[in-house]
Amino acid sequence: MKRMVAVALLLAGLxxxxxxxxADVRQLMTAFITALQNLDWPAFRECWTEKPVMYxxxxxxxxxxxxxxxxxxxxxxxxxxxxxxxxxxxxxYTKIDPEDMRIDFxxxxxxxxxxxxxxxSRTSPRGIVTGRRMFVVAKTAMGWKITHMNNSDxxxxx
Numbered sequence: 001m002k003r004m005v006a007v008a009l010l011l012a013g014l015x016x017x018x019x020x021x022x023a024d025v026r027q028l029m030t031a032f033i034t035a036l037q038n039l040d041w042p043a044f045r046e047c048w049t050e051k052p053v054m055y056x057x058x059x060x061x062x063x064x065x066x067x068x069x070x071x072x073x074x075x076x077x078x079x080x081x082x083x084x085x086x087x088x089x090x091x092x093y094t095k096i097d098p099e100d101m102r103i104d105f106x107x108x109x110x111x112x113x114x115x116x117x118x119x120x121s122r123t124s125p126r127g128i129v130t131g132r133r134m135f136v137v138a139k140t141a142m143g144w145k146i147t148h149m150n151n152s153d154x155x156x157x158x
Contacts, residue, residue, distance in 0.1 A: 038091035056151040
């Protein structure tokens with residue numbers, strides 16, 4: 001009986017830790033999305049590790065190091081210009097609404113986050129393009145940080 005109680009307490013502790021980790025990763029993703037919507041470079045950069053990597057639909061190569069920052073700063077500038085053309089001169093400059101967010105923990109210090117973005121303004125001849133996003137998030141001395149991001153866009157099949 002004592003053994004069963006000990007196992008139950010251990011499992012409850014593990015479950016509590018897993019919930020806390022998931023909450024921390026969700027908080028990071030919320031901070032990332034908010035900073036991106038607000039085009040807040042310092043807050044956005046704070047979400048990433050020191051040496052992040054990104055793959056995206058607009059680039060056929062891996063973006064890392066100085067190229068990572070230059071690519072994002074260029075995207076921020078284009079987004080700011082597009083918002084100004086729409087008359088949006090204050091944050092948030094864009095709306096990002098993740099759908100079907102999933103967080104998996106292959107290890108206690110690594111999380112994989114995936115979600116979709118429906119974007120009615122981005123279309124292909126086959127219909128509205130769906131954005132797929134995947135992040136690898138690592139627990140660091142500074143908390144949970146994004147280390148890798150993969151962007152891909154998918155048009156509906158016909």
